[in-house]
Amino acid sequence: MSHAAAVHRLWTEFPTAAAVDAPKKIPAPHIEYAQLSPTLIVLGAAVLAVLVEAFLPRRARHLTQLALSVVGLAAGFAAVVALAAKGYGTGKAHAAAMGAVAVDGPALFLQGTILLVALVAVLGFAERRLDPAAHGRPVDSFAAQAAAVPGGDAEQEAVKAGRTTSEVFPLLLFAVAGMLVFPAADDLLTLFVALEVFSLPLYILCALARRKRLLSQEAAVKYFLLGAFSSAVLLFGIALLYGYSGTVAYSGIADVVSGAVRTMDPALAATTGNDALLLIGGAMVLMGLLFKVGAAPFHMWTPDVYQGAPTPVTGFMAAATKVAAFGALLRLLYVVLPGLRWDWRPVMWGVAILTMLVGAIVAVTQTDVKRLLAYSSIAHAGFILAGVIAVSPDGVSSVLFYLGAYAFVTLGAFAVVTLVRDAGGEATHLSKWAGLGRRSPLVAAVFAVFLLAFAGIPLTSGFAGKFAVFKAAAAGGAVPLVIVGVVSSAVAAFFYVRVIVLMFFSEPKGDGPSVAVPSPLTSTAIGIGVAVTIALGVAPQYFLDLAGQAGVFVR
């Protein structure tokens, strides 16, 4: 009964004079603006970009938005580097903003990676030379007017008027800002807010394809519905964890898990320390994150969304979302739930094995290059999970390295997909890619480099990453997982190499696609992708060391 009384104290006790005065005494939260500067800069640029949409004439918007995004992202990256140089990645790591956002090695490493990925992705967003000009105006990959019904009069009018959806730039910037917070979130509420901040712009971006609009909108709706579902589960999990520990702060929950806290909020006395809440809540939060990384059995949105979304968006989403979501997953498992590792490790083993196998096996029969890459991304999520499960500093650094390596390969691969076109836009059916190596040897060779990196062939970044992850997993005692991983890699190598064979050793078809000549924007993006892929493959040690230095979470 005393519990019940305590629970309802708020309602039963008459507010005293002191309690009424209380709001005046709440100290203003202490915010370390400088340490949050990467996120703040990007958010600021996003807000400015919205103003640009509102006040600048249409013709000036494209260039302004591009410049603003590039400057904003570059400035954000510079801020990350400055923070790392000041030692926030190592010695001075701590939780900023009243414990809501961590500023530590993994956070800075992942934020830097996300910003670089976004910088490259924004080049693809701005590409306007691939599609033939509509009514004398250059067009990009995005719908002329997103709100117009596909095939309707309004759409035709918008196309005729030469409109473009330059709102994609602020959307991208908002998504990036959310992604920057996501792996750094140090309490569950910040985690949730960040998740929504980056998810909502992505849902919209997915719906904006210029060609095949219905497919694009279908993808966006699916992504939104399933995303909302997983967000709900995540939120429910957060509530349960709060019920278990009486706090949403990571370190607070971790303390309760390890039994370090003796005092408890009397209002939550009935539930605090109830392991059922912890286990169920933890599993639900995990599920929310596994959805975002695209791990089986929460992966089913991936192929449909990757296929339907405009390809530059797919590239950005595949690369950056994975980095952000794995960052959050790492922090959750390493900071909040390490005391529980004997409970979650076997479950995660199962998830990793299932993910690797599903990704690799289903990809074998795919005929669409974007879906193929989607399944490949599922398989890679499985490989990365193997490193996550290692629960060791090596595990963290190998995952960080893998994420960086994988992000650039993915960006590059999707950028190449935008180049191969026929009358209907991008020619994504694999049969159209036959003989591409004869007609466009350079493009085919570049794509082959990316495929080899996906397959994990030595001298590409994929090999170094896979090696690091499997090594960490094996050292962590997960040898069977590594065996499954290697077998799945072998299966996966089949379909990567099959595409290479198709490109180089098949007769080209008469009505095959042509390779569009891109502007320097896409060329730069692809060039960076190749350079990073080879650099990380030939000389991985420097970056492995960097990831190794960044491998310690703050608590």
Next chain:
Amino acid sequence: MENLIGLLVLVPLAGAGALLCGGRRLDRGGPWLGTLAAAVSFALGVVLFADMLGKGGEERTLDVTVFQWVPVGSFRADVGFHLDQLSMTFVLLITGVGSLIHLYSIGYMAHDERRRRFFGYLNLFLAAMLLLVLADNYLLLYVGWEGVGLASYLLIGFWQHKPSAATAAKKAFLVNRVGDMGMSIAIMLMFTTFGTFAFGPVLTAADRAGEGRLTAIALLLLLAACGKSAQVPLQSWLGDAMEGPTPVSALIHAATMVTAGVYLVTRSGAVFEGAPDAQTAVVTVGAVTLLFGAIVGCAKDDIKKALAGSTMSQIGYMILAAGLGPVGYVFAIMHLVTHGFFKAGLFLGAGSVMHGMNDEVDMRRYGGLRKYMPVTFVTFGLGYLAIIGFPGLSGFFSKDKIIEAAFAKGGTEGWILGGAALLGAAITAYYMTRVMIMTFFGEERWRPAPSPDEPSAEPAAGDRAGGMPHPHESPRTMTIPMIVLALGSVFAGGLFSVNDAFLKWLEPVTGHEEGNSPLGALTVTAATMAVLVLGVALAWAQYGRRPVPATAPPGSALTRAARRDLLQDDFNHVVLVRGGEHLTRSLVYLDHKLVDGVVNGTAASVGGLSGRMRRLQNGYVRSYAVSMFGGAAVLIAATLLMRAV
């Protein structure tokens, strides 16, 4: 001094780089640039030698670690040099003879369009060979080992437009692969046994490793040595290697590279001493090869191939001596050096003769050349006297010691080895006298070149149009090296033997034991002299007193076999090629039926599974949500279950 060692290798390497990458600008000056690089590294060698002489016997070793090459865990492979008396000897021989042969090539290759490339390859060879003898560990030695193999391949096939040259290069390369495989496995075994490849630790720890291990390593090293030094059973490439330009035959396939096997056995002495069975194998190989090469040398009418057989045979002597252990190491190396002088001189002489005879190589078309090429005659003659072991000349001192050491082995084995060495000396005297007489004495059996439009084998100087050859003395750049080498052939052995100078020089490195021959030194010398006279007399009787027929007589079965290199190629063809074909065929069959079956089966089942799993992806968002819900339920249940159990 330490830096000079690195320079020693770097200078010819830089020369090779400049010549091979320099393009046509270097076409004119290239030969001189290459020669300069060789000469500079010889000068460096002399400076190092002088420095070494200034120190006491035990302090002469110089070790330099340039950088760590592959540091992975406990695996350490350094690029480091080890200069002691043994490597110093090789450095001087390689750079000295090498410089002379570079000089000779300037004249010899004067009319070849690709001579810049030729000198580039020669410099590359020098760099690799120096790396081989200067390395302080087996892995780096292996780099040099492969480097000289590459240079040898490139130079044998230098006239690649000739199918025979291209084939010969390929053959040399392939046969050497067999030996190199032995080398690489030996290095791996060394690493697992000793945990390192460095000479110092391996050789000092050798007596602590088991005899079985040591025997395996030693036999593999012997295989490597057989490949590189053309010893039975990997001898078959050397004869064909004479397709290369003659300076190449002189430098690589007579004086230096082919002696790398002797260096390897001597350097790894401690390993072989711990494995008596392997030592027996070494002396057997040496004895068999010295007879094999000598017999082949008797039957060849091609002057270079006769000399190639002789090279094989002389290296057989060295391997035999090296296999005898501390009794023989010093004499193996001493014979190696003197052989380097006289055999290089003989090859250069042969090249000079060919130069003057429209590239004719058949000795049956020579004769009476002494009047026309006096310098070549004298220098070749001195080399001839040296190789047959004429008293007072180089070969006499070194070969005599080896025969003595072979007898000193003791027991039946000693008698067999000594007998073989003695017999070899007789045959050597015979075939070398035959070469000498057929080339420089007797009547002139010259013949016009077969047809003027047929591409000439060696695009050397002079009138290459058909018609009778006009033998003439070669230009100065060619005769000077021949003269210098002839001087070496005459005096080197004597100088080495005065006061046992060479023995004292090398002893701190290789160690030395005095053998006690059952016959006594004088008896052995007397016997050697006797067989020498016998061999010369027999050759004189056959070739000097009677006219030499212009076409070879049918000859006995042994002669016919020897002309075909004692059927080595037939043997290889029947046993290795046929056997290999059968093996490949059965492996292909197995691959088709067994491996492919498994692979295709797996692939088919994965494909089937993929098709079935694909159906789950039906495009309906509701079923996706259900699967997510189910997945979440399983996740939660599994987590709870983990706690429960």
